[in-house]
Amino acid sequence: MDILQKLSGHIRRKGLRATFAKIRRMYIFAHRQLLWMERDLVSPVPPHSLKPYPPLRVMDITADNASAFTRYFGDRVGVMAELASEGHTGHMHVDEQGDAVAFIWGTPRDYLDRHYYGCRFPVKPGEFFEFGGEMARAYWGTELSVDVQLLMWKAMAMKGCSKVVDVCDSTNLPALKLHLRMGYTEQRRIMNIYTLFGRWRFYRETYYSGSRLTALRQTPRPSVKATAA
Structure with missing residues (x-):
């Protein structure tokens, strides 16, 4: 009965077609396309009009301090500790109460994503793979989305990375x-993830020409300019 109630509620909110599409993606077949993006670590970040945020403390994520994620990212505590144990570089931004309100990860080696997509992302010499960035809802639309990346870029540049x-x-x-x-550009390649019957996954990389993001590009409004350190 609970399942029928949830299904009925979803139909009322989203409509019959959207509900059937979701059922198909979850239980029959789903295709996700992950666009590869890249950026150098020295070019200035384009102007933005994001809001400021209160002072936060930046800490390296370790297996011992992963409990700081409990309040805002309670389901990630174990994952954060595991990623730190694997030697990846992680930063968390902590508020006055000692709670992590944002985090981001980077690694200069191939990354096997066992927690979300389930595939391996190859990394070339001189590059690092950035992943897992997230912020608590109260910080959406703030400059924190820029600063978490700038600090990670600086840390990885010190490890010899240039991209x-x-x-x-x-x-x-x-x-x-x-x-x-943030000034990223498209690599014009896609990691395709196919899921069959909600259980089996298959992966394939494809390429494209031109840009997939033309419709999203807008002329930036004059504002405060952030620069990469």
Whole structure:
């Protein structure tokens, strides 16, 4: 009965077609496209009009301090500790109460994503793969989205990296806009993830020409200019 109530509620909110599409993606077949993006670590970040945020403390994520994620990211505590134990570089931004309100990860070696996509992301010499960035809702739309990346770029540059690469879901418009705001460019390759019957996954890389993000590009409004350190 609970399942029927949830299904009925979803139909009322989203409509019959959207409900059937979701059922198909979850239980029959789903295809996700992850766009590869890249950026050097020295070019200035384009002007932005993001809001300021209260002072925060930046800490390296370790297996011993992962409990700081309990309040805002309670389901990630174990994952944060595991990533730190694997030797990846992680930063968390902590508020006055000692709670992590934002985090981001980077690694200069191939990254096997066992927690979300389930595939391996190759990294070339001189690059680092950026992943897992997230902020608590209260900080959405603030300069923190810029600062978390600038600090990670600086840390990875000190490790000998000159380029950041990452992937972004083609349906995640806010994340794609953030990439454009930070000055990323498309590599014109896609990691395709196919899921069959909600259980089996298959992966394939494809390429494209031109730009997939033309419609998202806008002329930036005059504002405060952030620069990469």
